[in-house]
Amino acid sequence: MRAALRLLTLGITFSVLPGCIEPRLRPYVNVHDMSPPIDELRALAEQGNAEDQYQLGRRYELAVPQDYREAVRWYRSAAMQRHAGAFYRLCALSDIGRGVPQDYEEALRWCRLAADQGHGRAMFTIGFHYQYAHGVPRDLIQAHQWYNLAGANGYHAATKWRDRLAADMTRTQIAQAQFLARNWKPNSREPAAGPP
Incomplete structure (x- = not known):
């Protein structure tokens, strides 16, 4: 029985192997060929x-x-x-x-x-700017809020940043950040286009 199973396994392996070895028979498609x-x-x-x-x-x-x-x-x-x-x-x-x-x-x-x-990575970037004072004053509460929002909107790496940041914050600051995240609403009044 084991000999028959080994023979079957070898047969399957050798029937698939040529497609992997010979370039003209490769079973995959080059991704670069798919983009227009x-x-x-x-x-x-x-x-x-x-x-x-x-x-x-x-x-x-x-x-x-x-x-x-x-x-x-x-x-x-x-x-x-x-x-x-x-x-x-x-x-x-x-x-x-x-x-x-x-x-x-x-x-x-x-x-x-x-x-x-609802762009999670954009939310993360805003948090990063607040944490490191890029274009805005340093604000750990705002940074925590935006990391929290980013994580909730699919950018999961932001939750690690939020948790590390929380180690440098008081419980009151964390509570404020969580309150802001829970009550955040998108601003739809700003125009879409910037300067040319």
Whole structure:
């Protein structure tokens, strides 16, 4: 019985093995072959769809060589249509000064627009800015609140940051931060587009 099982296992192994060894028989698809060329994406983005504009911005940002100015251009187009991902990418690029001048206050403005749509990573970034006083005064209560919101909105790494931060806070401060997080409401009054 064991000999028959070994023989069956060897047979299965050798029938699958050629696809793994011979390049022309590989059973997987190269992921780079699946993404449309930039020209094709640009044609779609020029039709005005926010998701296509955002995806084109990502392609320019991740291209070799990277073209941050062109990425910012397309993110702004998508942001005009209130695309949360575009808001966040504009925040990230403003934060580090890629394609636009570095400006923490501008980064925070874009992050808040993304946060208003429940973008967890944008919420985390706001918390980080409060914890390390980037563009705002240092405020551990605000940092804790935003880390808490980020974790609740799917950015799970933020809960570790919140917990580490809590070690440097009093119980009263933590209670205030939790109260703010529970009662936070998105601000929908700010305009979508920033300066050109």
